[in-house]
Structures are given as structure tokens and as C-alpha cells.
Amino acid sequence: xxxxxxxxxxxxxxxxxxxxxxxxxxxxxxxxxxxxxxxxxxxxxxxxxxxxxxxxxxxxxxxxxxxxxxxxxxxxxxxxxxxxxxxxxxxxxxxxxxxxxxxxxxxxxxxxx
Amino acid sequence: xxxxxxxxxxxxxxxxxxxxxxxxxxxxxxxxxxxxxxxxxxxxxxxxxxxxxxxxxxxxxxxxxxxxxxxxxxxxxxxxxxxxxxxxxxxxxxxxxxxxxxxxxxxxxxxxxxxxxxxxxxxxxxxxxxxxxxxxxxxxxxxxxxxxxxxxxxxx
Numbered sequence: 001x002x003x004x005x006x007x008x009x010x011x012x013x014x015x016x017x018x019x020x021x022x023x024x025x026x027x028x029x030x031x032x033x034x035x036x037x038x039x040x041x042x043x044x045x046x047x048x049x050x051x052x053x054x055x056x057x058x059x060x061x062x063x064x065x066x067x068x069x070x071x072x073x074x075x076x077x078x079x080x081x082x083x084x085x086x087x088x089x090x091x092x093x094x095x096x097x098x099x100x101x102x103x104x105x106x107x108x109x110x111x112x113x
Numbered sequence: 114x115x116x117x118x119x120x121x122x123x124x125x126x127x128x129x130x131x132x133x134x135x136x137x138x139x140x141x142x143x144x145x146x147x148x149x150x151x152x153x154x155x156x157x158x159x160x161x162x163x164x165x166x167x168x169x170x171x172x173x174x175x176x177x178x179x180x181x182x183x184x185x186x187x188x189x190x191x192x193x194x195x196x197x198x199x200x201x202x203x204x205x206x207x208x209x210x211x212x213x214x215x216x217x218x219x220x221x222x223x224x225x226x227x228x229x230x231x232x233x234x235x236x237x238x239x240x241x242x243x244x245x246x247x248x249x250x251x252x253x254x255x256x257x258x259x260x261x262x263x264x265x266x267x268x269x
Contacts, residue, residue: 023184024147053173055180056245060238067236084173091248092228097235 005032010112013041014104018050021058033065042074045107049080054088066098075099077107122149126160136206137161143183143199145191145216150183153201157212161205166268174249175210175266181242182214182262190216190260208268209251213261220259 002018013036021029033044046062048054054062062078069076079101081089089095101107123142128135139160143153154176162172183199191197197217204211228244229237247253252265 020151020180022147022150022180023188024150053177053180055177055184056239056241057184059241063236063238084170088177088245091245092241093230093232093235096232 003029003032005036007041008108010043010108012043012045012108012111014045014047014108016047016050016104020052020054021048021061022053022055023057026057026061030061030065034068037068037072037074042072043111044069044074044076045101045104045111046076046078047080047104047107048078048082048085049104051080051085054085056092059088059092059094063094063097075111077101077111079104079107122153122156124156131206134207135163136204137163138205139201139203141201141203143187143201145187145193145195145197145199147184147187147193150180150187153183154179157201157203161203161210161212163205166208168269171266171269178246178249178264178266179212179214181246182212182264185242185262186214186216186218186260189221190218192218209265211263211265213263215256215261218260220256222259223255223262 003015005013005015007013015032066076077099080103081100099110101110125140127138137160139157141153141156143149157179158172158176162175186199187193191199200215202213223243226240226243228241229235246264250264251267254263255261
């Protein structure tokens, strides 16, 4: 996995996941969000438009991130889940835990509003 | 002092032509390193998903189930002990692919894990692995010791 993190004009911290989010790399994502939270970021979008697959550890990392973000009064949206990835969230009921947007642009709009 | 050489993947592929298409048997010995999972999943998909019935969704399900089972074997089974390895044996024949993944751990009771599906449990970061595998493939079985899982995916 590689990811790119950018902050747009509306103050949303956007992380794009490229490749797989699995047990071998989930800590990198958790660390990136934790660092951004420590630096005062409060609006997060994690985008999966270029993600191949996610395993249960990756889902678990997102659950941990979501909890941490909420505890710090910040907001998180996930975007760009294709049909296959979305099915993983539906099977595990995590589609009810996360705010999901079709695209990063929609997520940013939702966070900026 | 030199660093120890990283353990390497050992791959063996046997193909046998048959009236219903070639059957393929793949054996892989995988070091207990989570960094290998992606490569192993790619290798298995490359060798074991011939045939028109392997559509996008079937391939996706197999990828996730394999990644999941390998992670369990390396992390929970072998506890990432680099002196131990995971044996992967995959068979593609006719209308099904069957993959057996065996670690060197003491085994576990798969019935003892409940996935966090209730609203009040969704914040739990773990416990979804076996549940996901069961949802993504047609058949899942374990040996008595609980250190070997067998996944079967059949032609839809």
C-alpha cells in the first residue's frame, strides 16, 4: 500500500489508499491519522478509489481510526468504495458505522458543510 | 555481523491437461512474514484462476479470503515467528478451486470467535476474519487441531 495525504482549501485532510489495506500495512494508516490529529486536523476523508482489497485487519484499523477521530471531536468520511469493497462493509455491518460517500469530492462537500 | 537472510517463498506448480480443462496444483511454503501476503495472494490468483467462471467478484472474494487466512496463519498461528512457515496447497480442477493453508501453531477453536455484528459491538477492531472468509467462499473447514483451514470456491 501507498497512500497520499493532502489538505484541500476547505480544510479536509484527504488520504488516498493505493493498493491493498491489509494486516501488513494498516499501522501506517493508523499512524498517519494519529499524527494528523495531533497536529490539529479535524476533518478526514479516506478515499478508496484506487484500493484493490481490504482484509479484516484493514477494516479493524478503520474502526480504530473512527473511534479515535470521534473521541477527539473530529469527523471522518470514507469514499470511493467500489461494489466489491462496499460488500465487505455491508457483510460486516460497518456500512452503518461509517459515513460513506461515492466520491472524495462528495465526502469533502459533506465535511465542509 | 551480517543480518540473517530473509526467508524466501518456495513455489511449486504442476499442470495436468484434462478433458474438462487443465488441472493445476500449487504448493507454496511461505515465511511467517505479513509482508509476503500480498505477493502470495497474487501468485495464487495468477496460477489458480484460469477459466471463464472466474469473474471479477469471484476473484475479489478469493483474494480477500486468502489474505485473511494467510494473515491468521502467520499472525495468530505462527505468531510471526520467522523460524516457522505456512504451507499453502491449492488445487484448481474443473469447476472448483480448493486451498488449504496450514501453520505450525497450536491451533484454535474457530467456533470460539463471534464476529462483532451487533450495533454495540461495531467498535471492536478484531474478530471479523473468520466470519468474512465464511461469507466470501462456498465452503470453509478446519482440521481437528485447528491449525489448518480449507477454503473451497465453486463455479457459480
